[in-house]
Amino acid sequence: MSERAQQQPEQPSQDATGSGQHPEQPGQHAAGSGQHAAGSGQHAAGSGQHAAGSGQHAAGSGQHAAGPARLVDERQARQVAEAARESAWLQPSFGKQLFLGDFQLGLVYPQPRQDDDLARRGEEFCARLREFCETSVSGAVIERDAKIPDEVVKGLADLGAFGIKISPEYGGLGLSYLYYNRALIIAGSVSPAIAALLSAHQSIGVPQPIAQFGTDEQKQRYLPRCARGEISAFLLTEPDVGSDPARLSTTAEPSADGSEYVLNGVKLWTTNGVVADLLVVMARVPRSDGHRGGITAFVVEAKADGITVEQRNKFMGLRGLENGVTRFYQVRVPASDRIGEEGRGLKIALTTLNTGRLSLPASCAAAGKLAVKIAREWSSERVQWGRPVGEHEAVARKLSFIAATTYALEAVVELSSQLADGKRQDIRIEAALAKLYCSEMGWQIVDELVQVRGGRGYETAASMAARGERGIPAEQMLRDMRINRIFEGSSEIMRLFIAREAVDAHLAAAGELIEPGVPAGRKARAAAKAGGFYAKWLPTLVTGKGQQPGAYAEFGPLAGNLRYVERASRKLARVTFYGMARWQGKLERKQGFLGRIVDIGAELYAMSAACTRAQQDAADATADGRGETGFELASAFCTQARLRCEELFSQLWANSDAADVAVSRRVLAGRYTWLEDGVIDPSTPGPWVAAAEPGPSKHDNVHRHAG
Numbered sequence: 283m284s285e286r287a288q289q290q291p292e293q294p295s296q297d298a299t300g301s302g303q304h305p306e307q308p309g310q311h312a313a314g315s316g317q318h319a320a321g322s323g324q325h326a327a328g329s330g331q332h333a334a335g336s337g338q339h340a341a342g343s344g345q346h347a348a349g350p351a352r353l354v355d356e357r358q359a360r361q362v363a364e365a366a367r368e369s370a371w372l373q374p375s376f377g378k379q380l381f382l383g384d385f386q387l388g389l390v391y392p393q394p395r396q397d398d399d400l401a402r403r404g405e406e407f408c409a410r411l412r413e414f415c416e417t418s419v420s421g422a423v424i425e426r427d428a429k430i431p432d433e434v435v436k437g438l439a440d441l442g443a444f445g446i447k448i449s450p451e452y453g454g455l456g457l458s459y460l461y462y463n464r465a466l467i468i469a470g471s472v473s474p475a476i477a478a479l480l481s482a483h484q485s486i487g488v489p490q491p492i493a494q495f496g497t498d499e500q501k502q503r504y505l506p507r508c509a510r511g512e513i514s515a516f517l518l519t520e521p522d523v524g525s526d527p528a529r530l531s532t533t534a535e536p537s538a539d540g541s542e543y544v545l546n547g548v549k550l551w552t553t554n555g556v557v558a559d560l561l562v563v564m565a566r567v568p569r570s571d572g573h574r575g576g577i578t579a580f581v582v583e584a585k586a587d588g589i590t591v592e593q594r595n596k597f598m599g600l601r602g603l604e605n606g607v608t609r610f611y612q613v614r615v616p617a618s619d620r621i622g623e624e625g626r627g628l629k630i631a632l633t634t635l636n637t638g639r640l641s642l643p644a645s646c647a648a649a650g651k652l653a654v655k656i657a658r659e660w661s662s663e664r665v666q667w668g669r670p671v672g673e674h675e676a677v678a679r680k681l682s683f684i685a686a687t688t689y690a691l692e693a694v695v696e697l698s699s700q701l702a703d704g705k706r707q708d709i710r711i712e713a714a715l716a717k718l719y720c721s722e723m724g725w726q727i728v729d730e731l732v733q734v735r736g737g738r739g740y741e742t743a744a745s746m747a748a749r750g751e752r753g754i755p756a757e758q759m760l761r762d763m764r765i766n767r768i769f770e771g772s773s774e775i776m777r778l779f780i781a782r783e784a785v786d787a788h789l790a791a792a793g794e795l796i797e798p799g800v801p802a803g804r805k806a807r808a809a810a811k812a813g814g815f816y817a818k819w820l821p822t823l824v825t826g827k828g829q830q831p832g833a834y835a836e837f838g839p840l841a842g843n844l845r846y847v848e849r850a851s852r853k854l855a856r857v858t859f860y861g862m863a864r865w866q867g868k869l870e871r872k873q874g875f876l877g878r879i880v881d882i883g884a885e886l887y888a889m890s891a892a893c894t895r896a897q898q899d900a901a902d903a904t905a906d907g908r909g910e911t912g913f914e915l916a917s918a919f920c921t922q923a924r925l926r927c928e929e930l931f932s933q934l935w936a937n938s939d940a941a942d943v944a945v946s947r948r949v950l951a952g953r954y955t956w957l958e959d960g961v962i963d964p965s966t967p968g969p970w971v972a973a974a975e976p977g978p979s980k981h982d983n984v985h986r987h988a989g
């Protein structure tokens with residue numbers, strides 16, 4: 283991609299949309315005019331985590347019983363999500379600046395070295411874990427039996443794998459995020475279900491929120507248990523609550539003397555729930571005298587009276603996952619087991635996820651690394667039409683994509699982990715970008731792997747083994763990978779979440795301009811404030827280091843790619859501004875536009891990670907030769923990523939979004955139901971969402987102890 287590509291016109295063309303709509307020229311409310319410069323996106327982002335958002339001032343709190351769906355309109359859902367946000371930016375953020383057109387390479391390179399002792403302990407643990415996984419774990423057995431054997435769970439606990447990040451003061455290993463995520467890559471490569479078990483426990487289960495928000499007494503009480511291997515789970519989702527936590531209906535009624543809460547409700551898809559000893563439960567406290575109410579987090583003993591795991595759920599992949607439906611009926615929880623204040627539950631969950639989100643990218647990188655190995659070995663061995671299949675260009679392109687993208691995914695995981703360890707930066711955007719990008723690209727990697735394997739890509743490893751062939755689990759990798767785009771914040775929700783953060787500076791500068799119902803005087807003041815902000819900011823987007831031919835020369839062959847990132851970052855900020863100027867308050871509904879803005883940001887973050895990793899590896903000059911060859915992979919990745927970026931930039935203005943929305947409306951209205959003729963719907967009957975009526979359980983309890 284030539285650097286000139288960046289200089290191409292970036293404003294929407296006259297006949298840009300496939301719908302035939304003619305977008306107006308943006309930019310006419312430019313800075314300095316004091317006019318309506320910024321649109322919004324004010325509540326552009328929904329939530330982020332499993333369902334995220336917050337309950338801080340949860341709309342309509344005070345519902346007393348779980349069961350029938352809470353009636354929550356769009357505005358209330360947005361308010362809940364907005365209240366969950368950490369509104370302050372107390373530390374620098376590479377991601378935030380990237381979206382503002384300010385490429386601050388210094389925030390991500392060079393990364394400080396890990397303390398020698400910490401690195402040594404991390405290496406030793408990873409070596410022990412690797413040996414254990416190689417000698418005592420069979421991914422095939424876990425897949426066959428849909429269960430992680432108890433002795434494997436016990437072995438992991440003996441190694442300390444349930445307390446990797448827990449401080450040694452509480453019996454944990456006290457390792458860094460970097461080594462935690464490297465450990466997940468090892469475990470996730472032998473069995474993604476094990477990575478899910480360990481990460482649901484440590485990234486979103488009890489250890490993380492207790493370490494960050496718990497009292498000293500809670501830390502003393504729970505962290506040693508977690509470190510020893512008592513399994514924990516995180517329970518937010520309900521039948522009616524997925525991406526929208528405002529609908530949460532599990533209740534926590536405070537007792538009259540304030541000593542305890544009584545929980546009632548049903549939680550769905552509780553990873554580890556079937557085997558958990560401890561639960562983090564999100565429940566709504568009704569507002570009353572002395573109780574501010576709202577969604578609140580509790581630690582709950584899984585064996586407490588009134589808790590029933592009614593079913594173990596089965597999925598497309600992750601067959602070893604012990605995921606359940608958990609009912610709470612009159613479950614008494616001591617007030618001392620509340621985490622943080624009432625009403626802060628979702629904020630706690632969201633803050634926890636700012637770093638907790640990095641474990642899914644680690645699982646995706648694990649799949650990528652395995653895909654490189656399988657694709658390389660198979661494609662050089664399998665001969666068709668007189669050549670190894672890897673030498674046919676169509677397959678060669680896939681191999682290049684798999685290898686280059688895996689290099690970038692690992693770079694993203696390592697960089698994001700180092701940023702988390704450094705504790706000097708706000709990494710909410712980087713972690714969210716990592717989750718979004720790694721799960722989307724990881725999916726493409728394993729899909730291409732299945733294609734490269736041909737018919738064997740679709741056959742199970744057990745079937746191949748029964749025929750006497752190597753049992754390669756490519757189809758399982760695809761099935762196991764798919765969920766990463768859905769849980770811990772679906773890709774759609776992650777894009778909204780990141781878009782909200784990306785436009786935050788604009789909202790701070792010009793928010794009231796687009797808010798309905800704001801009096802004229804305040805609007806005028808907001809316009810003046812916005813004018814001041816944009817008069818200073820817009821000129822910074824015109825030129826930058828990316829236009830200086832020798833800039834970033836220390837990165838050798840990758841310098842041109844970093845110049846591209848710098849230029850593209852400014853362009854990204856400009857087009858975001860155009861979008862705001864054009865759509866103003868309606869921008870928050872332009873999910874196609876916002877999604878592409880975020881996807882470009884994700885590519886730029888991944889390019890930054892890949893280039894800085896290559897440079898760091900070269901400086902380290904390790905014996906395995908990655909110093910020299912890493913540049914080749916980083917360069918290949920950047921070439922591919924730049925093409926994707928350019929495509930996304932052009933699609934900002936030339937797309938079928940408006941037409942698609944119109945077609946979708948007609949689909950929803952039933953205009954095309956004739957299209958469904960001629961097929962038989964094999965689904966079993968039943969409601970789309972089962973009613974979660976509160977009350978005692980009518981099922982056997984399938985909870986069991988593991989390990």
Ligand SMILES: Cc1cc2nc3c(=O)[nH]c(=O)nc-3n(C[C@H](O)[C@H](O)[C@H](O)COP(=O)(O)OP(=O)(O)OC[C@H]3O[C@@H](n4cnc5c(N)ncnc54)[C@H](O)[C@@H]3O)c2cc1C
Pocket residue numbers: 328331332333482515516517518519523524525526550551552553554597605765768769770771772773774775778873
């Ligand atoms: C295997 C598995 C394990 C899980 N583990 C846990 C767990 O341990 N704890 C827990 O609490 N939860 C868990 N979950 C729940 C998971 O986090 C949710 O499935 C996820 O948050 C999505 O919610 P939903 O399935 O209800 O989808 P919905 O919210 O119903 O969304 C349906 C679709 O609409 C899209 N959508 C929704 N809202 C918007 C919007 N505003 N704009 C654009 N698009 C939108 C979504 O992206 C999705 O594509 C798990 C789920 C699975 C399948």
